[in-house]
Amino acid sequence: MGANFGKVGTELNFLAQKAPLALTMGDPSGIGPCLTIKAWKHFRKKGPVFFWVGDVELIEGEIPVKIINSPYEALEIFPHALPIINIPCAVQVKPGHPCFRNAGAVIKSIDYAVEAVKKGEAQAIVTNPIAKYILSEAGFKYPGHTEYLAHLCDLSEREVMMLACPSLKVVLTTIHVSLRQAMDDLNTQHIIDVTLTANESLKRDFGIKNPRIAMAGLNPHAGEKGLMGVEEGFIISPAIKFLQEKGVNVFGPLPPDTMFSSIVRPQYDVAICHYHDQGLIPIKTLDQAHGVNVTLGLPIIRTSPDHGTAFDLVRGKGDCMADPSSLFSAIEMAAEMSAKKQAFEEALK
Numbered sequence: 001m002g003a004n005f006g007k008v009g010t011e012l013n014f015l016a017q018k019a020p021l022a023l024t025m026g027d028p029s030g031i032g033p034c035l036t037i038k039a040w041k042h043f044r045k046k047g048p049v050f051f052w053v054g055d056v057e058l059i060e061g062e063i064p065v066k067i068i069n070s071p072y073e074a075l076e077i078f079p080h081a082l083p084i085i086n087i088p089c090a091v092q093v094k095p096g097h098p099c100f101r102n103a104g105a106v107i108k109s110i111d112y113a114v115e116a117v118k119k120g121e122a123q124a125i126v127t128n129p130i131a132k133y134i135l136s137e138a139g140f141k142y143p144g145h146t147e148y149l150a151h152l153c154d155l156s157e158r159e160v161m162m163l164a165c166p167s168l169k170v171v172l173t174t175i176h177v178s179l180r181q182a183m184d185d186l187n188t189q190h191i192i193d194v195t196l197t198a199n200e201s202l203k204r205d206f207g208i209k210n211p212r213i214a215m216a217g218l219n220p221h222a223g224e225k226g227l228m229g230v231e232e233g234f235i236i237s238p239a240i241k242f243l244q245e246k247g248v249n250v251f252g253p254l255p256p257d258t259m260f261s262s263i264v265r266p267q268y269d270v271a272i273c274h275y276h277d278q279g280l281i282p283i284k285t286l287d288q289a290h291g292v293n294v295t296l297g298l299p300i301i302r303t304s305p306d307h308g309t310a311f312d313l314v315r316g317k318g319d320c321m322a323d324p325s326s327l328f329s330a331i332e333m334a335a336e337m338s339a340k341k342q343a344f345e346e347a348l349k
C-alpha cells in the first residue's frame with residue numbers, strides 16, 4: 001500500500017533521516033489510533049520514522065510502545081516500538097464515541113507537534129483526523145487544522161489547502177466556509193495570492209520546475225461569455241492576466257465540469273478551485289485511498305489523510321475497519337516534501 005509519489009521508504013533514506021515526523025493523535029475516539037498502529041507496522045522496518053503525540057493508553061497492549069521525552073529518541077526506538085510523547089486524555093475514551101472533554105488533549109497534541117517542527121526536532125507534521133464539531137463544542141474557534149496551523153505560525157489567512165493524489169492536485173481559494181460565503185469571499189487579489197503560494201510550493205516542495213496551473217471557472221461553462229455568470233470576467237480572468245504577466249504558467253478559466261476528465265487532467269500539475277467541494281469532490285472520487293491533504297503557505301510542512309474520523313468504522317480499542325492507505329501516503333509525502341524542500345534550499349545557497 002502507499003502511493004507512488006516517488007521512492008521514500010528505502011533503507012538508505014531511513015538511515016539518513018535526521019529528524020522524525022510528528023504524527024498527531026487526532027480525535028482519540030476515531031480511527032486515528034488504529035491507523036497509527038497500522039502505520040507503525042507498515043513503516044517500522046523501512047521508515048520514514050515518526051513518533052506519535054497522543055495518549056499512550058490508546059495504543060499500549062496492541063503493539064510495543066515506548067514513551068519518549070524528546071523527539072530525537074524516536075530515531076533509535078522506531079524499529080522496535082512506537083515512540084510516544086504522552087498526552088493523556090482528560091476522560092476515558094470510548095472508541096467510536098467522541099467526547100468534547102478530550103478536546104484539550106487533541107489540541108495539545110497539535111501544539112506539541114508544531115513546536116517540535118519549529119524547533120527543528122521534527123521534520124514535518126502529519127495529522128490524524130479531528131472532528132471539527134466536537135472541538136467547536138469545547139470552544140475551539142478554528143474550523144480545521146489548516147486555519148489553526150496558520151494561527152500557530154502567526155500567518156492567519158495566508159494558509160492554503162491542497163489535496164493531492166498521484167493523478168490530481170487541487171488547491172482551494174476558499175476553504176471551510178459556506179458556499180454562499182465562498183462566493184462573497186472570492187476576489188482577484190486572493191486568487192493571485194493563493195496561486196502564487198501554490199506555484200512556489202510546487203517548485204520547492206514537489207520539485208516541479210515550471211508548474212502548469214489550470215484555473216477553474218466558477219459558473220456553468222465558465223460563465224459562457226457572461227451568459228451564465230460574470231465572475232469569470234470580473235474576478236478570475238484579471239487574476240489570470242496578472243499572473244501570466246508575472247511569468248506564472250497559468251491558463252483558464254476552465255469549465256469546471258470538464259477540467260477533471262482524464263483527457264484534461266494530464267495538461268496541468270494543479271487545479272485552482274474556488275470552493276471546498278469544487279476541488280474535493282473530484283479528488284476524493286478519483287482516489288480517496290491515496291489522497292493527501294497538504295497545508296501550503298506556512299513555514300512548516302503538514303500533511304494529513306484525506307478522510308475524516310470515520311467513527312462508524314471503529315470496532316474497539318486500536319481496532320477499526322478503515323483503509324490506512326491515505327495515512328501511509330500522507331506519511332510518505334511529508335518525508336518526501338521535507339527532502340525536496342531541503343534540496344531546493346541547499347541549491348539556493
Ligand SMILES: NC(=O)c1ccc[n+]([C@@H]2O[C@H](COP(=O)([O-])OP(=O)(O)OC[C@H]3O[C@@H](n4cnc5c(N)ncnc54)[C@H](O)[C@@H]3O)[C@@H](O)[C@H]2O)c1
Binds near residue numbers: 128310
Ligand atoms: N483532516 C481532518 O481532520 C478531517 C478531514 C475530513 C473530515 N474530518 C472530520 O471527520 C468527521 C467525519 O466526517 P465525514 O463523515 O464527512 O468524513 P469521513 O471521511 O470520516 O467519512 C466519510 C465516509 O468514508 C468512510 N471512510 C473514511 N475514512 C475511511 C478509511 N480510511 N477507510 C475506509 N472508509 C473510510 C467512512 O466510513 C464514511 O462512510 C467530521 O467531523 C469532519 O470534520 C476531519
Ligand SMILES: N[C@H](C(=O)O)[C@H](O)COP(=O)(O)O
Binds near residue numbers: 293307
Ligand atoms: N476539508 C478537508 C476535507 O474535507 O478533507 C478537511 O476538513 C480537513 O481540514 P483540515 O486539514 O483543515 O483539518
